[in-house]
Amino acid sequence: MSLDLPALLAETGALLSGHFRLSSGLHSPNYVQCAKLLEHPRNANQLGSALAEKIRALSVQKVVAPAMGGVIVGYTVAQALDVPSIFTERKDGAMTLRRGFQIGSGERVVIVEDVVTTGKSTRETVAVVEQHGGVVAGFASILNRSGKQNPFDAPYEALMALALETFEESSCPLCRSGVPLDAPGSRFSGK
Numbered sequence: 001m002s003l004d005l006p007a008l009l010a011e012t013g014a015l016l017s018g019h020f021r022l023s024s025g026l027h028s029p030n031y032v033q034c035a036k037l038l039e040h041p042r043n044a045n046q047l048g049s050a051l052a053e054k055i056r057a058l059s060v061q062k063v064v065a066p067a068m069g070g071v072i073v074g075y076t077v078a079q080a081l082d083v084p085s086i087f088t089e090r091k092d093g094a095m096t097l098r099r100g101f102q103i104g105s106g107e108r109v110v111i112v113e114d115v116v117t118t119g120k121s122t123r124e125t126v127a128v129v130e131q132h133g134g135v136v137a138g139f140a141s142i143l144n145r146s147g148k149q150n151p152f153d154a155p156y157e158a159l160m161a162l163a164l165e166t167f168e169e170s171s172c173p174l175c176r177s178g179v180p181l182d183a184p185g186s187r188f189s190g191k
């Protein structure tokens with residue numbers, strides 16, 4: 001079964017329209033809730049398999065994903081590649097490796113995310129991998145919202161580039177029109 005990501009985004013309600021404040025602080029008329037894309041294991045597995053095929057040639061030995069966003073897709077990519085999957089997480093604001101997870105010296109890893117925007121958390125994960133002596137062989141994400149083909153200095157694969165409009169708050173046309181900000185997950189939760 002071939003993957004139709006635009007259809008899946010629509011079907012799962014992962015792509016929202018309204019007026020959102022992104023974690024970067026920028027405002028946007030669109031918001032992507034990747035958790036919705038991954039809600040059904042069937043979808044998560046299909047996305048993971050498709051991404052795994054794009055990076056199989058990197059011959060990585062482990063997947064490393066920044067929590068929370070990368071955890072589920074990282075796991076399904078690792079399942080398709082038949083390698084272990086671990087995750088980094090923030091402790092007191094700093095990205096760290098906990099829970100007894102290890103990265104061996106010289107171990108080749110791929111960093112997997114749900115969506116890459118600024119690439120900040122991804123780069124923080126690179127630092128953790130390198131502190132442990134690992135080698136970042138490449139990057140992968142479901143969606144590329146960075147606006148660049150590859151914002152990193154190693155191979156990067158995404159299933160889809162999504163160029164969504166963003167604005168500084170001071171120049172946001174929605175703010176200017178008095179449109180209230182939406183909180184993703186409240187208005188759209190349906191509960």
Ligand code: ZN
Binds near residue numbers: 019169173175176
């Ligand atoms: Zn705004």
